[in-house]
Amino acid sequence: MNAVLxxxxxxxxxxxxxxxxxxxxxxxxxxxxxxxxxxxxxxxxTLRLMLGLIEPDGGELSLLGHAVPRHARxxxxxVGVVPQVDNLDPDFTVAENLLVYGRYFGMKDSEIRAxxxxxxxxxxxxxxxxxxxxxxxxxxxRRLTLARALVNDPDIIFLDEPTTGLDPQARHLIWQxxxxxxxxxxxxxxxxxxxxxxxxxxxxxxxxxxxRMVAEDSPRKLIAQHIEAQVVEVFGxxxxxxxxxxxxxxxxxxEVSGETAFCYVNDAQPLLKHLQAQNELRYLHRPANLEDVFxxxxxxxxxxx
Amino acid sequence: MSSxxxxxxxxxxxxxxxxxxxxxxxRKVAATSIIGHxxxxxxxxxxxxxxxxxxxxxxxGTSYMVFLAAGTVCYSTMNSASFEALYSGFSRMHEQRTWExxxxxxxxxxxxxxxxxxxxxxxxxxxxxxxxxVIWLLGxxxxxxxxxxxxxxxxxxxxxxxxxxxxxxxxxxxxxxxxYFTLVITPMMLLSGVFFPVTQLPPLWQNVASVLPLTHAVDxxxxxxxxxxxxxxxxxxxxxxxxxxCGFYVSLVLFRRRLSK
Numbered sequence: 001m002n003a004v005l006x007x008x009x010x011x012x013x014x015x016x017x018x019x020x021x022x023x024x025x026x027x028x029x030x031x032x033x034x035x036x037x038x039x040x041x042x043x044x045x046t047l048r049l050m051l052g053l054i055e056p057d058g059g060e061l062s063l064l065g066h067a068v069p070r071h072a073r074x075x076x077x078x079v080g081v082v083p084q085v086d087n088l089d090p091d092f093t094v095a096e097n098l099l100v101y102g103r104y105f106g107m108k109d110s111e112i113r114a115x116x117x118x119x120x121x122x123x124x125x126x127x128x129x130x131x132x133x134x135x136x137x138x139x140x141x142r143r144l145t146l147a148r149a150l151v152n153d154p155d156i157i158f159l160d161e162p163t164t165g166l167d168p169q170a171r172h173l174i175w176q177x178x179x180x181x182x183x184x185x186x187x188x189x190x191x192x193x194x195x196x197x198x199x200x201x202x203x204x205x206x207x208x209x210x211x212r213m214v215a216e217d218s219p220r221k222l223i224a225q226h227i228e229a230q231v232v233e234v235f236g237x238x239x240x241x242x243x244x245x246x247x248x249x250x251x252x253x254x255e256v257s258g259e260t261a262f263c264y265v266n267d268a269q270p271l272l273k274h275l276q277a278q279n280e281l282r283y284l285h286r287p288a289n290l291e292d293v294f295x296x297x298x299x300x301x302x303x304x305x
Numbered sequence: 306m307s308s309x310x311x312x313x314x315x316x317x318x319x320x321x322x323x324x325x326x327x328x329x330x331x332r333k334v335a336a337t338s339i340i341g342h343x344x345x346x347x348x349x350x351x352x353x354x355x356x357x358x359x360x361x362x363x364x365x366g367t368s369y370m371v372f373l374a375a376g377t378v379c380y381s382t383m384n385s386a387s388f389e390a391l392y393s394g395f396s397r398m399h400e401q402r403t404w405e406x407x408x409x410x411x412x413x414x415x416x417x418x419x420x421x422x423x424x425x426x427x428x429x430x431x432x433x434x435x436x437x438x439v440i441w442l443l444g445x446x447x448x449x450x451x452x453x454x455x456x457x458x459x460x461x462x463x464x465x466x467x468x469x470x471x472x473x474x475x476x477x478x479x480x481x482x483x484x485y486f487t488l489v490i491t492p493m494m495l496l497s498g499v500f501f502p503v504t505q506l507p508p509l510w511q512n513v514a515s516v517l518p519l520t521h522a523v524d525x526x527x528x529x530x531x532x533x534x535x536x537x538x539x540x541x542x543x544x545x546x547x548x549x550x551c552g553f554y555v556s557l558v559l560f561r562r563r564l565s566k
Contacts, residue, residue: 014566051409053408053409053565054565055307055309055565073317073411073413074411076409076410076411077411079409081409083402083405083406083409085402087401087402087403087405087406088406089326089330089401089403089406090401091330091333092329092330096329100322100325100326100329101406101410103322103325103326104319104322104323104407104410104411104412105410105411106319106322106411152410
């Protein structure tokens with residue numbers, strides 16, 4: 001069997017609240033798999049269950065051939081983790097962080113020291129080797145956290161929102177590095193709520209909502225399966241009036257969010273021709289993307305209220 | 306709380322890299338740390354010993370200074386273990402999320418808590434040895450038996466580290482620790498025979514003192530300092546070990562509950 005990770009009917013509740021509800025996931029070697037979901041969808045809890053950090057209420061878990069949580073310790077020997085919140089050691093330098101972390105895996109100091117230059121290069125931090133953590137930028141800290149996750153040369157890497165809070169340059173650099181890892185044949189499991197991140201990196205992804213998996217496939221297939229091919233966004237002062245009169249006639253499906261109407265169509269030509277004649281309306285025509293699927297499946301209302 | 310929180314501790318040698326981590330952090334601040342270890346107990350020992358001691362020709366069959374020296378070793382080891390387990394432990398668990406980082410490796414929470422206890426006790430050992438060195442330098446003890454205070458400092462450290470970790474596991478914030486110090490540690494210092502013999506207390510308070518771990522530590526330390534083999538050593542050691550084992554287990558259960566959320 002080629003599954004690096006398999007989760008079957010995973011369940012976890014806290015009190016009355018079901019956080020992970022019957023989730024099954026199978027990861028193949030060399031795959032990058034994304035968990036998408038609004039805040040509170042159960043993404044982080046799912047990761048923590050898979051790492052054996054919390055006990056599931058039900059279901060079966062196997063990570064790198066080890067039953068989890070019973071043999072999570074053995075499994076974690078070959079796992080790297082990039083947590084959502086940075087937890088680097090602020091008292092140590094960049095290189096010391098890697099050294100101390102490698103020791104937790106039972107690695108010899110000589111073994112870790114031999115790996116440090118390559119890890120620093122991977123993280124673009126060679127020049128920061130002896131600098132203390134509080135002086136690093138957010139992007140540097142993330143890159144170091146990623147390098148730290150690789151200290152034991154893991155087979156699978158868990159990344160919990162790896163680019164949240166980063167500026168576009170820093171985010172692109174992380175993406176580039178994650179892509180290199182995928183090319184090297186590492187298996188990646190990442191959570192995110194950036195659709196472009198998921199679309200760019202993931203071979204397959206699952207959309208979680210309120211602890212349940214509502215869809216799972218490759219980004220392209222999810223778009224093809226769940227949504228019309230084209231989107232026309234209509235906005236402007238008269239948009240509201242226009243929607244009530246015309247939207248249903250020209251689109252397969254439409255949604256109104258604020259002052260914008262999202263019209264989902266398979267053939268956009270009739271709608272576009274109509275809109276060209278409407279002077280007071282502005283519009284944007286684009287192919288449907290993962291965000292459209294996500295919003296269709298999980299709804300537009302806020303989730304963290 | 307679910308049943309697996311109560312399972313017996315599962316320890317491994319993987320606690321050692323954590324202990325080394327704490328040591329590496331400490332080495333960066335070693336100089337100030339040692340001054341801190343020595344300053345507080347010395348102020349009490351010299352201040353009370355010479356000041357108060359000049360009015361007291363003798364206490365417990367010896368000079369007040371020697372009487373106080375044994376107590377000082379015990380309470381300074383208690384303090385350093387407590388501070389480390391509470392403030393520094395809480396910082397590593399809560400503020401810096403160091404524990405979270407470690408738990409993503411093959412190290413488990415049980416190893417982490419064990420390492421915390423051992424590390425806090427290591428600082429106690431250091432504190433105890435430093436105070437003892439000053440006591441020897443001042444010529445307050447000449448007996449080779451006083452060397453036994455070194456392992457005793459470690460045991461007292463383990464005991465109070467374990468008890469302190471219970472507080473750390475329960476603490477919502479640093480402010481919580483004030484209660485422990487004002488309601489537990491300070492009264493214990495006054496009741497356990499550090500500054501005056503327990504026999505000076507009213508009978509009720511003598512009974513209270515007899516169950517406090519620090520009393521048992523002082524009961525071992527004082528005769529040793531005076532070159533006498535302490536009576537009932539086995540019982541005193543058993544009490545300290547008992548507090549340590551219970552404290553470690555209770556704190557572990559509480560940490561498991563806290564960190565499984």
